[in-house]
Amino acid sequence: MKILLKKKLTSRKIMMIACILILAGYVLMSGPGSTEKAFNPDIFSVRRIVIAPLLCLSGYILIIVGILKYKSISDNT
Amino acid sequence: MxxxxxxxxxxxxxxxxxxxxxxxxxxxxxxxxxxxxxxxxxxxxxxxxxxxxxxxxxxxxxxxxxxxxxxxxxxxxxxxxxxxxxxxxxxxxxxxxxxxxxxxxxxxxxxxxxxxxxxxxxxxxxxxxxxxxxxxxxxxxxxxxxxxxxxxxxxxxxxxxxxxxxxxxxxxxxxxxxxxxxxxxxxxxxxxxxxxxxxxxxxxxxxxxxxxxxxxxxxxxxxxxxxxxxxxxxxxxxxxxxxxxxxxxxxxxxxxxxxxxxxxxxxxxxxxxxxxxxxxxxxxxxxxxxxxxxxxxxxxxxSSYGVIFIRANANTPMCENAPGNIFSLGSYLNREQYGETPLLYGPAYCSELDYEQKGDYLVPKQKEGKAIYRPSADSTKEEYEVIRHNIKYIYKDNMLFPRMHSSRHDKAYEQWMGGVKKKGNLPTTLENLRFFLSYQVNFMYWRYFLWNFVGRQNNIQGNGEVEHGNWMTGISWIDNLLLGCDTSKLPSDLKENKGRNVFYxxxxxxxxxxxxxxxxxxxxxxxxxxxxxxxxxxxxxxxxxxxxxxxxxxxxxxxxxxxxxxxxxxxxxxxxxxxxxxxxxxxxxxxxxxxxxxxxxxxxxxxxxxxxWDDHDRSGRYTCRDFGANYMESTQHEGNPIILSNGDNDTFPLWYNHEVEGFRTDTRTCNMEYLQTDWYIDQMKRPAYQSPALPISWQHKDYQEGKMEYVPVNIDSINIGNMVVSLKDKKGLYKSELIVLEMLMQADWKRPVYLSISVGPSVLPFLRDHLVLEGLAYRISPTATGKQVDVEKLYENIMHRFRYGGLNHKGVYVDEDTKRLANTHQLIMSVLIDSLLQQADFKRALEVCRKWQKELPNVNVPYTEYALSMARCYYLTNHTEEADEIVNNLLRRSIEWLTWIETINRHRIGGTLHSRYEWMQTMLLTFSLADQFDRKEIMNKYRYQYENLIKKETD
Structure with a gap:
């Protein structure tokens, strides 16, 4: 019983980590933009166009891992 | 096992x-x-x-x-x-x-x-x-x-x-x-x-x-x-x-x-x-x-669309449709930019609008659709406002499964079909089906299928004519029947076309x-x-x-x-x-x-x-990047120039150079098609890299979607500084044209504005008398009268600033689009040579010829009639051998083409008349150049075939 629960948590855990990664990625991607007054070079900062998309992508790929670890629907609480 | x-x-x-x-x-x-x-x-x-x-x-x-x-x-x-x-x-x-x-x-x-x-x-x-x-x-x-x-x-x-x-x-x-x-x-x-x-x-x-x-x-x-x-x-x-x-x-x-x-x-x-x-x-x-x-x-x-939403809010320099709010994102996802095509039921291209009486006028019947919301243009309040309603015009004539639906393509439909039988204001069901089967299914699908698994004629886009883009087998008697011509007499251009793939x-x-x-x-x-x-x-x-x-x-x-x-x-x-x-x-x-x-x-x-392999190996080819850079290098280095462009291939390569390689970020590309939209004008009003905001004083509410789309014009001309722009032949101005005039007015000739050579003459026709050719673009100039050529700038650009994408390497794959862009370069080179010859500057004209043959060699970019300028220059500078090479080449190829075209079945030749006209022109011009410089040997070599073809043409 405990082993089953642990396995099930793994899939769910992975999904949660994936969600957090994706949200973190989107948060880091956000920020002020260019306006009519000035071009904002920060929109192309390393944080916003390198780290953020990498986090998002790893989250989206992690979801695939989470699905593959998914055990059947029928035996759970 | x-x-x-x-x-x-x-x-x-x-x-x-x-x-x-x-x-x-x-x-x-x-x-x-x-x-x-x-x-x-x-x-x-x-x-x-x-x-x-x-x-x-x-x-x-x-x-x-x-x-x-x-x-x-x-x-x-x-x-x-x-x-x-x-x-x-x-x-x-x-x-x-x-x-x-x-x-x-x-x-x-x-x-x-x-x-x-x-x-x-x-x-x-x-x-x-x-x-x-x-x-x-x-x-x-x-x-x-x-x-x-x-x-x-x-x-x-x-x-x-x-x-x-x-x-x-x-x-x-x-x-x-x-x-x-x-x-x-x-x-x-x-x-x-x-x-x-x-x-x-x-x-x-x-x-x-x-x-x-x-x-x-x-x-x-x-x-x-x-x-x-x-x-x-x-x-x-x-x-x-x-x-x-x-x-x-x-x-x-x-x-x-x-x-x-x-x-x-x-x-x-x-x-x-x-x-x-x-x-x-x-x-x-x-x-x-x-x-x-x-x-x-x-x-x-x-949820990955979060990337689009968040980045749109950053107002990146390239931000189509600006989907930074949920409503714009909706229209972006629904591809509303491209309009709707009817599927099961709707109007045909020749359908008439239904009109109704409104007071003293007859107006087209409209059905008001959903409301379009956008964030308020007033930046002080946070509220969504209805900027307009979706309008759908009601047509009197509708049919089931309309396959010829676009009124803008009426001539194209009639040309493909060879005339369309109608019942009232709609094509008959049979004609509708004929278009569906002959064009949409046969030409635009089965032809592609057969390209992949039977064989392909060449890599030139076709519209039904015998010489371009058809499928073929590689078995000559079958292909002769299929194409309605004698494939053994194919001109070498088509025989050697890398896109010719036969799988039998x-x-x-x-x-x-x-x-x-x-x-x-x-x-x-x-x-x-x-x-x-x-x-x-x-x-x-x-x-x-x-x-x-x-x-x-x-x-x-x-x-x-x-x-x-x-x-x-x-x-x-x-x-x-x-x-x-x-x-x-x-x-x-x-x-x-x-x-x-x-x-x-x-x-x-x-x-x-x-x-x-030969028509898919793109290694060593840098033409997209280099030609995009050339458009921008056609502009001067000072003053933060603006360059107006028209379609995909004269805009996106420039964007690539800006955004990815950071090249000439002092310039700004302004696409005329997008300039009709409010989100693009918004972007033009923002600075980008080293390029300041474009000089547009209008506010968003002035050019918002639905406003000023097309404004009727009843004045003869307007003055921009000391330049008089004639509007005599213009019944009205589109929003994009109004914005261009606004830019010119606000810039007051302090910020140079250029017009790409690729923009067709129907766009901004009123500026055509005020252009100076400096490269792949014209500078809009207040002092120019008619189309002028700035020989010094053109020379500097062609000889020193432009790059040619590796077209001088043997074996590089030149597809049709790349060839067209290379031909545009040849066009301005020929203009430069002609201008230099006019000035009796033979030394530099010869240098341009050498540059041409070095960067755009004939083996990769076949000569067109533009090369006659080069031939003329060689004759005038006593380089008769080089000139003869060009003349021989053009005569040989045009005669090959015209001879082959003669073998095409009478009832299939309709689509090829255009090619025939072009090659006839080339042959005539080349022959007359040979005549002008008394090249008796060449003329005698081709005289018999030449006169035969002229006779057939005049018969």
Whole structure:
């Protein structure tokens, strides 16, 4: 019983980590933009166009891992 | 053989196919951006900017990852192209596994008696099918450039293979994960290209055949409906619906509850996700749980559009449709920029509007549709306002299944059809069907299919004429009948065209053999046949029906149908099994016979590769980047110039140079088509890199969507500084033209504005008398009278600033679009030579000739009549040999062409009259130049044929 629960948590855990990664990625991607007054070079900062998309992508790929670890629907609480 | 051993061999072979495809595509990939949409996609991936609707956020994220491996910005394009190469190899990997899965089930249904010869047979199927697809025209084209089609082919192949994997393990307890994974990939594919949805109906049959207790005709019909319904629900329900409800949430929270923008959106997403997760854990029944899990996963993939939303709010320099609020995002996703085409019922191109009386006037009847909301233009308040309502015009004449629907293409329809019989204001049903079959189905689909599996005439876009873009077999008597001409007399231009690929119909034949064999291989065979057929039809003919294409497309559209060619490749693979199984029945010597069959089968993809390699190897070609840079280098270095452009190939390469390589970021490209939209004018009013905001004093509310789209004009001229712009022939001005005039006025000649040479004369006609040619662009000048040439600047640009993309390397592949751009360079070179000769500057004119022949050698960029300027210069400077070479070349080729055109059937020659006119012109001009410089030998050589052709022309 405990082993089953642990396995099930793994899939769910992975999904949660994936969600957090994706949200973190989107948060880091956000920020002020260019306006009519000035071009904002920060929109192309390393944080916003390198780290953020990498986090998002790893989250989206992690979801695939989470699905593959998914055990059947029928035996759970 | 044991099942486990077989599966191991199978997997290893699949990886071998992957490796072969990866190497082939890796070697032939374009080292920089390619033409059309690729520069846009590369910039979108590298810097997370927003490209054309509906966007491809998943592609952006993965391209971004690949871009990180670039050593410097000039390698970014190569990395994204390698992404396409890599994913295409992945598609081949899954194609192999798919083919062997089908073959094994037909050759050895229950893994009993899996002899070595059977294994060889099965593996040979996979190899031949996979390699035939690897070397096929359409798939290879998309595999070596940065477009979404390689990615979408990969996802389609993956999804189809996943359902087969599920089918294998359907009895095991955790087989549901494959279904859920498919749902997730479907969701992700929304962020690549919607083409992937089209394999769902075929997949639903896999489920039906595996799970149904009894197969009945009614059951199969129900499955078909269910599959189609699934696609429809995702396409028309889920994708727009999710966004629409988000819009309602925004209206509620922002307009009614006065919360800041996007509060409603965040609450909505949270509620939706938590609600679905809660339901998932609450519900007990397995099917319901599975369905909820699938819905959640589709939404999870769809959530990738967060990238688009967030980056649009950053106001990146490239930000099409500015989808930074939920309403703009909705119109972006629905591709509203491209308008609607009627499908089941609607007006035809000749339908008349219905009018009604309104007071003293007759106005067209309109139906007011939904309200269009946008954030308030007033930045002090946070509220959504209705800027206008969707208007739909009501037509008096409507018909079922209108295939000739676009009023803008009326002449094109009539020309293709050779006249359209009408009943009242509508084409007759028969004429409608004739267009559907002859153009949309035959010309714009089957022709592409036959390109891939029978043979292709050349790489020039065709519109029905005999000489361009048709399919052919390579067997001369068949082709003579097909094309209605004598193919032995083809001009060398067409004979040597790299896009001429002939397969003698062998891949098609093998595929048909496989198709028939599969169908006749018992009930399992019939089921497989149905699945592959459905995939073939959905990703082929169904798209033809859905798109309702108009004639005069800007480019060939074969890339859209790669999925159906994938399906056919499955049949090609199975053709090998057909041959080997037939032989197994008749002969005893299994292994020998099978090896022969395998070799014969292998010969087909190898023969294909021998034909298609030369027109898909893009290595060493940098023309897109360099020619884009040349447009910008045509402008001066001071003053932050603005350059007005028109379409894709004179805009996106410039964007690429700006966004990815940071070249000439002091300039600004301004596309005339987009300038008609409010979001683009907004972007022009923002500074970008070193380019200050464009001088436009209007406010957003002045040029908002719906306002000032077309303004009638009743004045003769306007003054801009001391330049008088004549508006005599203009009945009205479009918003884009008004903005250009506004820019010129505000700039007050302090900021140079240029007009690309590629912009057609119908755009901004009133500026045509005020242009100075300085390169690939004209400077709009207040002091110019008529079209002038700034010889010094033109010389400096052509000789020193311009780069020529590696066209001087032997063997580089010059496709039709690249050739056209190279010809534009030749045009300005000829203008420069003529101007220098006029000034008696023979020394520099000769230098330009030398530069021309060095950078754009005849072997890669064949001479056109522009080269006559070069010939004239050589004659005037006593370089008669070089001049004779050009004259000989032009006379030989024009006579070859005209002689061949004479062999074309009278009733098919209509489309070729244009080519005939052009070559006649070339021949006349060249002959007269030879005459002018008394080149008796050349003239005597060609006099007989020349006079014959003139006589025929005047007869």
């Amino acid at each position: 044991q099942q486990k051993t077989f599966q191991r061999i199978n997997t290893w072979m699949a990886w071998l196919m992957f490796a072969i495809a990866a190497v082939v595509y890796g070697l032939t990939v374009e080292p920089t951006a390619s033409l059309w949409d690729c520069p846009e996609f590369i910039a979108c991936g590298y810097k997370l900017e927003i490209g054309h609707p509906p966007g491809a956020p998943v592609f952006m994220l993965v391209a971004n990852l690949f871009a990180q491996f670039a050593k410097d910005p000039s390698q970014v394009a190569l990395m994204v192209n390698l992404l396409s190469a890599f994913l295409s190899a992945g598609c081949i990997f899954f194609l192999y596994l798919t083919i062997t899965h089908f073959a094994r089930k037909l050759v050895c249904p229950s893994f009993q008696n899996l002899s070595l010869s059977k294994v060889i047979s099965i593996e040979a199927c996979g190899v031949v099918g996979a390699l035939s697809y690897t070397f096929s025209d359409t798939f290879w084209f998309s595999a070596v450039e940065a477009e979404v089609y390689a990615f979408s082919s990969f996802l389609t192949a993956l999804m189809f293979w996943l359902i087969l994997k599920w089918e294998d393990e359907a009895d095991e307890t955790d087989s549901d994960k494959w279904i859920i994974l498919i749902a997730y990939i479907t969701g992700l594919s929304i962020g690549v290209h919607l083409l992937c949805l089209l394999c769902l109906p075929a997949m639903s049959y896999v489920v039906y055949f595996r799970k149904a207790k009894r197969i009945t005709r009614l059951g199969m019909l129900k499955t078909l409906v269910a599959g189609a319904l699934l696609v429809a629900i995702i396409l028309y329900g889920l994708i727009p619906g999710v966004v629409k409800i988000g819009g309602w949430a925004e209206l509620l929270f922002t307009n009614v509850l006065h919360c800041p923008y996007n509060t409603g959106l965040i609450c909505y997403i949270t509620v939706l996700t938590c609600g679905l997760i809660y339901l998932y854990y609450k519900v007990k029944r397995r099917l319901a749980k599975l369905s909820l899990a699938c819905v959640l996963m589709i939404l999870a993939g769809y 119909g062998l891949p098609l034949l093998l595929g048909l053999v496989g198709l028939f064999w599969q169908y006749n291989r018992g009930s399992e065979g019939k089921r497989q046949f149905l699945m592959v057929l459905l995939l073939f039809v959905m990703t082929g003919l169904a798209i033809v029906v859905y798109l309702n294409q108009t004639p005069m497309q800007p480019r060939e559209r074969d890339y859209a149908y790669a999925g159906s060619f994938y399906a056919f490749a499955i049949w090609i693979g199975l053709g090998v099994a057909a041959l080997s199984e037939e032989i197994r029945v008749k002969s005893e010597k299994h292994k020998v016979v099978l090896s022969v069959v395998g070799l014969v089968g292998l010969a087909i993809p190898i023969q294909m590769a021998s034909q298609t």
